[in-house]
Amino acid sequence: MSPLSSLDAAREAVSALLAGGVRCVVVCPGSRSAPLAYALAEAEGRGHLELVVRIDERAGGFTALGAALSSGRPTAVVTTSGSAVGNLVPAVMEANHAEVPLIVLSADRPEELHGTGANQTTEQFDLFGEHVRFAATVEAGASPSSPVRTALSAATGALEGVPAGPVQLNLCFREPLVPEDGWEPPHGGWDAPPVQPYAYRRPPVAALGGLPPRRTVVLAGHGAGPLAEAFAAAHGLPLLAEPTSNARFGGHAVGPYRLLLEGHPGALIERVVLFGRPTLSRPVTALLAREGVQTALYHARPAAWFREGRRRERLIDDLDVLSGFAGRGAEGWLDAWLLAGAAAQEAVDRIIAGPGAVLTGPRLAQLVWETSHGQLMLGSSNGIRDVDLAASPPTQPLARVFANRGLAGIDGAISTATGLWLGRRTPTTLFLGDLTLLHDAGGLLIGDGEAEPDLRAVVLNDAGGAIFGVLEHGRVGGDPEARPGAAAAVERLFGTPHHADLRALAAAYGVRHTLVRTSAEAAAALSAPRRSGREIIEARLDRAGLRGLHARIRAAVEDAVGVRS
Numbered sequence: 001m002s003p004l005s006s007l008d009a010a011r012e013a014v015s016a017l018l019a020g021g022v023r024c025v026v027v028c029p030g031s032r033s034a035p036l037a038y039a040l041a042e043a044e045g046r047g048h049l050e051l052v053v054r055i056d057e058r059a060g061g062f063t064a065l066g067a068a069l070s071s072g073r074p075t076a077v078v079t080t081s082g083s084a085v086g087n088l089v090p091a092v093m094e095a096n097h098a099e100v101p102l103i104v105l106s107a108d109r110p111e112e113l114h115g116t117g118a119n120q121t122t123e124q125f126d127l128f129g130e131h132v133r134f135a136a137t138v139e140a141g142a143s144p145s146s147p148v149r150t151a152l153s154a155a156t157g158a159l160e161g162v163p164a165g166p167v168q169l170n171l172c173f174r175e176p177l178v179p180e181d182g183w184e185p186p187h188g189g190w191d192a193p194p195v196q197p198y199a200y201r202r203p204p205v206a207a208l209g210g211l212p213p214r215r216t217v218v219l220a221g222h223g224a225g226p227l228a229e230a231f232a233a234a235h236g237l238p239l240l241a242e243p244t245s246n247a248r249f250g251g252h253a254v255g256p257y258r259l260l261l262e263g264h265p266g267a268l269i270e271r272v273v274l275f276g277r278p279t280l281s282r283p284v285t286a287l288l289a290r291e292g293v294q295t296a297l298y299h300a301r302p303a304a305w306f307r308e309g310r311r312r313e314r315l316i317d318d319l320d321v322l323s324g325f326a327g328r329g330a331e332g333w334l335d336a337w338l339l340a341g342a343a344a345q346e347a348v349d350r351i352i353a354g355p356g357a358v359l360t361g362p363r364l365a366q367l368v369w370e371t372s373h374g375q376l377m378l379g380s381s382n383g384i385r386d387v388d389l390a391a392s393p394p395t396q397p398l399a400r401v402f403a404n405r406g407l408a409g410i411d412g413a414i415s416t417a418t419g420l421w422l423g424r425r426t427p428t429t430l431f432l433g434d435l436t437l438l439h440d441a442g443g444l445l446i447g448d449g450e451a452e453p454d455l456r457a458v459v460l461n462d463a464g465g466a467i468f469g470v471l472e473h474g475r476v477g478g479d480p481e482a483r484p485g486a487a488a489a490v491e492r493l494f495g496t497p498h499h500a501d502l503r504a505l506a507a508a509y510g511v512r513h514t515l516v517r518t519s520a521e522a523a524a525a526l527s528a529p530r531r532s533g534r535e536i537i538e539a540r541l542d543r544a545g546l547r548g549l550h551a552r553i554r555a556a557v558e559d560a561v562g563v564r565s
Contacts, residue, residue, distance in 0.1 A: 003141025006173040010035035013105070013144040013171060014043050020152035022074050022103065024422060026052045026064040030080020032120065033107035034177040037078065038185075045186030052422060053450055054415075057084050059443045061091030061102070062404075062412025066419020068100050069402055070375060074155050075423075076103035082120030085127055090411040095166040096131040098223075098406030099304045101155035102166040104128070110140035110174045125170045133165045140172040163302040195424050203227045205234040205319065214327035216271040217337075218252075219284065220245035222405040224276030226397075227298075229253070231273070231322070236329035238337035242280050243369070243378060243387045244403045252334065253393035254341035256348050258283045259557045265336040269293055273326045274313055277305050279405045280388050288312065296325045305406070340561050347560035348390055351553050359519045360549055361460050362390035364539050365431065367519070368458050370398075371526040372429040375420050378403040379413045379432030382546075383460055387431070389553070399429070410436040414443035414457065421453035427530060428454065434461040437536075438500055444509035444534075455534045458526070461502060462543035464495040495543075506536045515540060 004012070013036065017025070027037055044051045052067075054060035060077050068075035079085050085106045095102040109121045125137040134154035136147040147169060157164035203226060220228035220241035228247035232239035240257040241248035260266045261283040269287065272295045278284045288295055289312065297313035308315065316322045352363040365386035368376070376399040378384040384403055404416055414437065417430040437459050446452055491497060506513035512535040516522040525537050 004143060006035040006140070006177055007038060007179055009141070009144055009171070010039035013148055014039045016145045016148035017076060017103070018043065018048050020074065020149065022049065022076055024050045024052065024067045024071065024075045026054055026060045026077040028054055028057045028060045028077070028079045028084060030084060030107065031177060032109065032173060033078050033080040035173050036105060036107060036171070038179050041185040044190050045188050047188050047190060050190040050192065053447055055445065056442045057087035058090060058412065059415040059440065061088040062415035062443070063419040063422070065091050065095050065100050065102050066416035067423040068102055070420040070423030074101035074103055074152060076105050078105045079107065080120070081106070081108050081124065082122060085124050089128065090409065092128045092131050092166045094404050094406040094409065094411070096406065097305050098404065099164045100166065101164050103151065103155055104166060104168040106168060106170045108137070108170050108172045110172045128168055131166065132168050133162055135168040137170040138172060140174040144169065144171060161302055163304040165304055192425050195426060202230045205230045211323060211328045213330040214270055215268050215330050215333050216273060216326045217269055219272050219274045219278060220247040221274065221276035221278035222403070228275035235323065235326055236334050237326065238334055241393070242278065243384060243391060244401050244405060245276055246397065246401055247275070248393050249395065249397045250393065254337050255392045256341065256344040256389060256557065258388065259344055259554060260340050260561065261287050263558060264561050265340055271295070271326065273322060274298065277405070279408060280385055296322060298322055343560040344557045345392055347556040348553055351556050352390060353519065357519065359517065359522060359539060359541060361386040361541065363519055364458070364460055364522055366390045367522050367526050368429065368431045372399045374399055374427035375424060375429070376401045377417045377420055377428065377430045379430065379436040380404065380408045380410050381433045381436060383431050383433055410439050412440050412443065414440040417455055418443060418453050421455055422451070430455060430457045432457065432459060434459055434463065434502070435496065437502070441505060444511060452533050454530070454532055456530065456537065458537045459502060459539065460541060461538050462541045463499070464497045464543060502536065502538045511536055513538065
């Protein structure tokens with residue numbers, strides 16, 4: 001059999017991707033990857049998939065990751081050879097720990113050029129190491145169909161005992177890299193199919209039966225899903241749900257739960273049933289490690305975020321067995337949590353939204369939570385923790401909530417949110433800090449002719465890294481009069497102050513910009529009817545008093561609940 005031309009090999013790869021359910025591919029331009037680009041243009045012209053072009057591979061990787069997250073489909077990103085592939089490492093690492101089916105299609109030089117000093121030639125195979133479920137190099141001229149099929153099975157979790165996650169196909173191409181003279185892609189293009197809006201449907205959970213009464217709580221971590229809410233409701237148990245659990249709603253959910261874990265009624269907890277991955281707060285970590293508290297993790301499928309035997313919880317893959325472990329709520333147990341939660345919520349609201357209160361991160365988080373519909377992405381750092389602290393659980397979910405919590409980095413937030421919109425074509429809100437925005441400012445670049453997302457980015461701009469002020473570093477640098485050198489070092493190394501002009505940045509990328517400074521201005525901007533396209537709502541805040549604000553919130557909650565922790 002004669003070897004395939006580069007374009008024919010690329011066409012085979014694209015056909016296998018389509019057969020495996022890929023409907024969106026992000027292309028980062030380059031010469032060695034040109035056969036893939038031409039083959040993908042042909043597929044898009046026939047209406048088989050959507051092409052998205054990004055010049056920055058890191059932005060491209062996170063865009064593909066976001067599209068895979070929201071659509072649930074495997075999504076591919078194409079890069080040329082050389083350092084281009086290395087720019088995908090952050091997105092691949094996140095996809096690994098978050099179990100996202102991200103397909104890396106890295107173009108490469110043929111074998112005879114390796115070791116010769118040829119331009120843009122390096123060892124690309126297995127570049128991502130243990131962060132991918134499968135990696136293969138397809139030599140120039142060989143058929144890629146079988147490796148592509150295997151990669152798709154690995155990416156989507158179809159291989160027994162292997163969680164879903166990223167894969168790499170390293171495709172070698174020889175010249176010629178361009179199609180024959182007179183080539184033209186088919187006319188037409190991708191027409192995004194209509195997507196049904198997100199609607200909550202409660203999963204079925206067996207009735208209580210004769211379960212023993214216990215002081216159990218249901219803890220819903222990242223990715224837990226509505227099953228956690230249904231389980232808590234069926235068993236009469238309080239629900240302690242992180243925002244990205246997509247279970248933070250319903251009559252059993254307790255909003256400011258983390259402020260109640262060390263005092264009343266948290267000190268009385270006997271058992272914890274865990275759904276998903278807890279990622280946000282040290283009080284939760286302390287609860288799961290508390291001596292005398294029995295813990296169980298619902299573990300129905302392989303997981304990438306922990307190794308068996310490394311966590312304390314008992315792993316349970318059967319809901320009936322989990323029911324036996326949890327029991328039903330002891331008399332007065334749920335009421336104690338709901339009463340304490342209501343009192344705590346009122347205390348939080350009084351501090352952050354009472355008369356004379358200035359606009360703060362927790363208050364902005366409340367407003368974002370209450371006004372976001374469709375899709376909501378929370379950037380890492382203080383913003384997601386502010387939502388966890390202050391956002392009151394609604395009766396029914398208002399939006400699907402996302403975050404890059406696989407590794408909880410600030411990488412690629414804008415690009416991921418753009419990808420979320422691409423995957424569902426539904427209004428998307430991104431709540432993030434100023435440094436998170438600046439870290440992925442290149443993600444704002446969308447070329448002429450590319451689809452512009454319906455994306456609202458709400459930026460908490462306190463001119464630096466405020467999260468470090470509420471961690472141990474805040475104590476190190478907390479007394480500038482007594483230790484001015486320590487305070488200056490902490491501010492420089494962790495606070496990382498800046499004077500970036502976000503209005504000018506938005507204008508440079510053609511994005512609308514609104515500045516708010518008060519709660520009333522923020523509420524008005526967030527409640528206004530959304531316009532199509534992209535906008536940045538910048539809330540300019542002062543982080544100097546953040547540590548004191550959290551201390552006042554804790555004190556108010558302790559007083560309101562009546563038992564000091």
